[in-house]
Amino acid sequence: EVQLVESGGGLVQPGRSLKLSCAASGFTYSNYVMAWVRQAPTKGLEWVASISTGGGNTYYRDSVKGRFTISRDNAKNTLYLQIDSLRSEDTATYYCAKDIWFAYWGQGTLVTVSS
Amino acid sequence: DIQMTQSPASLSASLGETISIECRASEDIYSNLAWYQQKSGKSPQLLIYAANRLQDGVPSRFSGSGSGTQYSLKISGMQPEDEGDYFCLQGSKFPNTFGAGTKLELK
Numbered sequence: 364e365v366q367l368v369e370s371g372g373g374l375v376q377p378g379r380s381l382k383l384s385c386a387a388s389g390f391t392y393s394n395y396v397m398a399w400v401r402q403a404p405t406k407g408l409e410w411v412a413s414i415s416t417g418g419g420n421t422y423y424r425d426s427v428k429g430r431f432t433i434s435r436d437n438a439k440n441t442l443y444l445q446i447d448s449l450r451s452e453d454t455a456t457y458y459c460a461k462d463i464w465f466a467y468w469g470q471g472t473l474v475t476v477s478s
Numbered sequence: 479d480i481q482m483t484q485s486p487a488s489l490s491a492s493l494g495e496t497i498s499i500e501c502r503a504s505e506d507i508y509s510n511l512a513w514y515q516q517k518s519g520k521s522p523q524l525l526i527y528a529a530n531r532l533q534d535g536v537p538s539r540f541s542g543s544g545s546g547t548q549y550s551l552k553i554s555g556m557q558p559e560d561e562g563d564y565f566c567l568q569g570s571k572f573p574n575t576f577g578a579g580t581k582l583e584l585k
Contacts (some may be wrong), residue, residue, distance in 0.1 A: 407577075407579045408522065408579075410567075410574040410575065410576070413572070413574070422573075424573045425573070458522075463522060463569055464524060464569065465512065465567065466509070467524075468521040468522055468523070469521065469523060470521055474507060
């Protein structure tokens with residue numbers, strides 16, 4: 364059974380940093396593109412970043428370029444999202460998702476940016 | 479960026495009714511389109527990918543169609559468990575973009 368479990372969210376002040384993790388199991392993690400998608404409270408879905416199977420290629424939405432870094436550890440079956448210079452508009456539930464079709468999603472981890 | 483215009487924003491359907499949700503892309507996305515259902519407080523679930531391919535485990539009353547810039551999701555026979563929000567996604571180009579969503583309720 365595919366499982367994706369996010370962690371690392373919380374309440375953080377503007378300008379601070381946070382690192383999200385997503386532990387994957389139930390599939391051959393290293394064979395799949397992975398992504399982060401976020402959803403602000405009561406809002407729609409927004410793609411954040413994607414990473415290739417080996418981690419050599421990364422893609423970001425413009426509003427997070429230079430502040431967010433997606434990475435993966437295929438030995439640990441774990442996906443990461445380093446978030447720097449947090450802004451209030453980054454407040455959202457962050458989901459990790461499997462493959463180019465986002466076929467499976469984790470339960471999400473809530474990031475709240477507030478002073 | 480490719481804009482995804484989804485309609486309607488909300489929909490109320492009777493038990494057994496057939497409904498359709500549309501997504502229009504601002505340019506050709508070559509069938510790189512997926513549909514998701516999100517129930518209240520839950521994570522989204524993939525229903526359809528590549529415009530018309532049914533994800534494993536999804537009931538056959540869900541179907542997708544379309545090409546080019548116009549796509550639709552059909553539910554053939556509304557069931558109570560189909561209530562929720564529905565989103566389309568284009569995976570043709572980065573940034574991947576979602577439609578704004580359709581809230582489906584049982585009348």
